Amino acid sequence: MITNRLALGVALALSASAASAAAARDYISIVGSSTVYPFATVVAENFGKTSSFKTPKIESTGSGGGLKLFCSGVGVEYPDITNASRRIKSSEVETCASNGVNDIIEVKIGYDGIVVANSKDTGQFAVTRKDLYMALAKDVPNPDGSETFIPNPFKTWKDVNASLPETGIEVLGPPPTSGTRDAFVELAMEGGCKEIGWVKGMKKSDKNAYKARCHSIREDGAFIEAGENDNLIVQKLQANPSALGIFGFSFLDQNSDKVQGSEIDGVAPTFEAIADGSYPVSRPLYFYVKKAHIGSVPGIQEYLSEFTSDKAWGDEGYLTDKGMIPMPQEERAKFASDVKALKNLEM
Amino acid sequence: MSCANIVNSMNDSNTNGSTTVEKVNASLKRRYARERRFRRMGLSAVMLGLAFVSLLFLSIIGNGYSAFQQTKVRLAISFDEQLLDPSGERNPKVLSSADYNGLIKNALRQAFPAVQSRQDKKELYRLISNGGSFRLREMVLDDPAIIGTTRDVWLSADDDIDMLVKGHIDRNLTEDDRRVKDSVIAWIDQLDQQGAVDLAFNAGFFTSGDSREPEQAGIGGAIMGSIYTLLVTLVLSFPIGVAAAIYLEEFAPQNRWTDLIEVNINNLAAVPSIVFGLLGLAVFINFFGLPRSAPLVGGLVLTLMTLPTIIIASRAALKSVPPSIREAALGIGASRMQMVFHHVMPLAMPGMLTGTIIGMAQALGESAPLLMIGMVAFIVDIPGGPLDPSTVLPVQIFLWADSPERAFVERTSAAIMVLLGFLIVMNLLAVILRKRFERRW
Numbered sequence: 110m111i112t113n114r115l116a117l118g119v120a121l122a123l124s125a126s127a128a129s130a131a132a133a134r135d136y137i138s139i140v141g142s143s144t145v146y147p148f149a150t151v152v153a154e155n156f157g158k159t160s161s162f163k164t165p166k167i168e169s170t171g172s173g174g175g176l177k178l179f180c181s182g183v184g185v186e187y188p189d190i191t192n193a194s195r196r197i198k199s200s201e202v203e204t205c206a207s208n209g210v211n212d213i214i215e216v217k218i219g220y221d222g223i224v225v226a227n228s229k230d231t232g233q234f235a236v237t238r239k240d241l242y243m244a245l246a247k248d249v250p251n252p253d254g255s256e257t258f259i260p261n262p263f264k265t266w267k268d269v270n271a272s273l274p275e276t277g278i279e280v281l282g283p284p285p286t287s288g289t290r291d292a293f294v295e296l297a298m299e300g301g302c303k304e305i306g307w308v309k310g311m312k313k314s315d316k317n318a319y320k321a322r323c324h325s326i327r328e329d330g331a332f333i334e335a336g337e338n339d340n341l342i343v344q345k346l347q348a349n350p351s352a353l354g355i356f357g358f359s360f361l362d363q364n365s366d367k368v369q370g371s372e373i374d375g376v377a378p379t380f381e382a383i384a385d386g387s388y389p390v391s392r393p394l395y396f397y398v399k400k401a402h403i404g405s406v407p408g409i410q411e412y413l414s415e416f417t418s419d420k421a422w423g424d425e426g427y428l429t430d431k432g433m434i435p436m437p438q439e440e441r442a443k444f445a446s447d448v449k450a451l452k453n454l455e456m
Numbered sequence: 457m458s459c460a461n462i463v464n465s466m467n468d469s470n471t472n473g474s475t476t477v478e479k480v481n482a483s484l485k486r487r488y489a490r491e492r493r494f495r496r497m498g499l500s501a502v503m504l505g506l507a508f509v510s511l512l513f514l515s516i517i518g519n520g521y522s523a524f525q526q527t528k529v530r531l532a533i534s535f536d537e538q539l540l541d542p543s544g545e546r547n548p549k550v551l552s553s554a555d556y557n558g559l560i561k562n563a564l565r566q567a568f569p570a571v572q573s574r575q576d577k578k579e580l581y582r583l584i585s586n587g588g589s590f591r592l593r594e595m596v597l598d599d600p601a602i603i604g605t606t607r608d609v610w611l612s613a614d615d616d617i618d619m620l621v622k623g624h625i626d627r628n629l630t631e632d633d634r635r636v637k638d639s640v641i642a643w644i645d646q647l648d649q650q651g652a653v654d655l656a657f658n659a660g661f662f663t664s665g666d667s668r669e670p671e672q673a674g675i676g677g678a679i680m681g682s683i684y685t686l687l688v689t690l691v692l693s694f695p696i697g698v699a700a701a702i703y704l705e706e707f708a709p710q711n712r713w714t715d716l717i718e719v720n721i722n723n724l725a726a727v728p729s730i731v732f733g734l735l736g737l738a739v740f741i742n743f744f745g746l747p748r749s750a751p752l753v754g755g756l757v758l759t760l761m762t763l764p765t766i767i768i769a770s771r772a773a774l775k776s777v778p779p780s781i782r783e784a785a786l787g788i789g790a791s792r793m794q795m796v797f798h799h800v801m802p803l804a805m806p807g808m809l810t811g812t813i814i815g816m817a818q819a820l821g822e823s824a825p826l827l828m829i830g831m832v833a834f835i836v837d838i839p840g841g842p843l844d845p846s847t848v849l850p851v852q853i854f855l856w857a858d859s860p861e862r863a864f865v866e867r868t869s870a871a872i873m874v875l876l877g878f879l880i881v882m883n884l885l886a887v888i889l890r891k892r893f894e895r896r897w
Binding site: 134136138143146147149150151153154157158163164166167168169186229337338339340357359360362363364365366425431432 | 578590625626629632633634635667668669741745747748749830832833834835836837845855857858859860861862865
């Protein structure tokens with residue numbers, strides 16, 4: 110039986126007439142963000158085990174890569190759902206539309222905190238977003254107050270803020286291809302950058318220069334790109350107690366015996382603080398559904414209702430066990446009813 | 457030593473070449489020292505290599521051996537008819553959708569009657585893996601007669617409990633720093649005293665597909681995916697590679713075109729594998745419309761990657777067959793076709809097979825080109841054919857290495873051990889084939 114099928118498959122490939130192979134698909138195909146991947150996979154697994162449908166297939170392609178695949182067209186060879194750790198951009202909506210993907214359902218699923226952590230062998234850090242900006246930006250405002258930028262001169266945390274310890278600045282973080290890096294730059298770095306009055310003024314006068322100044326991370330060795338693997342950063346922090354690391358909350362949650370999260374603007378990265386919004390560096394997570402596929406690929410609507418059920422994304426749901434921070438009750442109710450009505454994305 | 461004696465005796469007899477002998481004697485010490493140095497360097501290079509390999513093996517085995525065992529907890533499950541099948545009809549549909557989690561919760565409540573508060577109960581229920589309910593469902597569907605009875609069932613513990621029992625969670629830390637609370641440790645110790653906690657062989661690790669719950673995750677799906685992928689690769693690359701090698705070696709004219717082809721084949725062997733993945737995406741998926749994530753496409757891509765290896769090895773094997781064999785065959789009236797297939801190819805076959813096995817081993821360990829064609833994915837269902845979505849072993853290792861749950865660390869290492877085992881077996885097979893069947897002239 111198996112060899113028969115194999116022979117058939119090979120014959121199909123050899124005769125190059127295999128277009129019919131993709132004619133039907135009986136499982137949901139999901140692509141997208143590696144940050145949403147650990148959450149989407151739990152839902153998919155539960156969905157597969159408790160329903161009569163096959164378990165969806167989930168590829169971890171990154172938010173941008175996922176949206177690109179998602180927007181390439183309508184038909185079973187294209188994915189049905191894409192996960193994203195940021196909102197879809199209007200340029201991506203246009204790409205989608207030009208490929209015939211017009212009706213998209215947007216589902217916000219919850220929040221993910223980004224933590225700045227260090228080894229438990231040393232004291233807990235307490236920084237502000239401004240400290241993070243001053244310590245990690247490529248160029249910082251000239252301390253003489255002349256409203257110009259100079260290349261980042263700071264070597265130790267004490268140089269940045271006299272209340273911080275006198276250890277060298279050494280931060281391990283994700284590479285630019287990562288959604289975590291994007292979110293860290295946007296929320297922590299830009300958040301700190303904005304606190305300097307005249308730089309904030311730049312946003313109105315010269316938006317591009319403002320972005321370039323606030324979003325570029327120093328390249329002189331103080332910030333070390335440690336790859337996409339957050340487990341690796343945790344291990345490196347253990348080996349090097351003077352270093353700080355940037356990664357997602359779920360990794361802090363799992364490794365709370367090894368690393369501790371730094372307070373940012375006086376708030377420690379706890380589940381509660383991220384959930385109520387007082388922890389400043391957290392981002393929303395989304396997924397997008399191709400409406401045209403509902404009906405042609407079995408199980409999409411059932412998958413949506415599994416994801417938006419309280420046992421999954423609720424305050425006590427199984428997603429919170431995996432480190433996802435749930436949305437407040439009203440927001441969940443709003444998205445759940447939108448999903449039920451298959452409401453289209455509004456930018 | 458003996459050589460030095462001879463030189464000394466030559467020196468003693470003092471023949472006509474005294475100046476040469478003196479020169480040789482003067483440099484002798486240096487030359488010996490140089491040789492000793494070279495030998496020592498060579499030996500230390502080998503030792504260094506071995507040290508790194510053993511370090512790698514030690515760390516992987518040290519991390520991973522515990523994954524072959526799984527903590528099980530014995531619970532007295534009463535298969536309550538009221539809960540499972542109130543109507544008493546034993547309808548399989550009703551039985552399959554019954555609340556088996558409720559059975560586990562009841563059993564846990566009975567084992568720990570003192571636990572009352574809602575929060576504590578929630579912690580208590582988390583002792584047992586949520587895969588336990590599927591195990592009970594299987595038991596009931598296999599034999600509905602057990603409804604109404606009470607049985608002792610060994611169920612998998614949750615991954616945190618598993619880590620605690622295996623000693624990967626430090627009990628001496630303060631409660632806040634630990635993933636397992638003091639109360640949970642007390643429950644486990646109590647169960648342990650009753651002999652209700654045991655480490656058993658983790659058969660599920662080899663039979664089940666991927667899961668986000670470490671205690672339920674297995675490499676069964678990845679192994680099946682690897683088998684389908686390698687089958688496709690073998691079925692395509694062996695005949696094509698051998699045919700290409702035979703044609704180029706025995707039939708093709710020696711001219712600029714064949715030179716060009718040869719250079720290209722050698723070049724292809726050095727192309728980074730991710731390039732083949734990009735090619736596969738463009739040609740097989742986008743142009744021919746084959747499904748993403750399918751072992752068929754993976755096998756096609758890996759065929760492209762292993763073909764140069766097989767062609768080069770097969771050509772070398774054909775070259776090593778002495779021309780006298782060909783001439784003798786032709787001399788007694790064999791056609792060139794008969795000469796090749798009756799005489800040359802059988803003699804070259806061990807070399808060709810060795811090259812093929814090494815190419816296959818390379819393909820087994822490859823993950824980069826599969827990234828592009830969607831085989832780096834979370835797939836729970838075990839693939840039933842080369843068109844079903846699946847992953848392969850190295851991809852499964854990559855995915856687990858990136859998972860936050862602590863229990864995946866040992867599973868990652870265990871999967872690496874399995875992959876290394878396959879690779880060692882394949883390479884050993886290649887060595888044995890070469891040793892036993894290869895003829896040297």
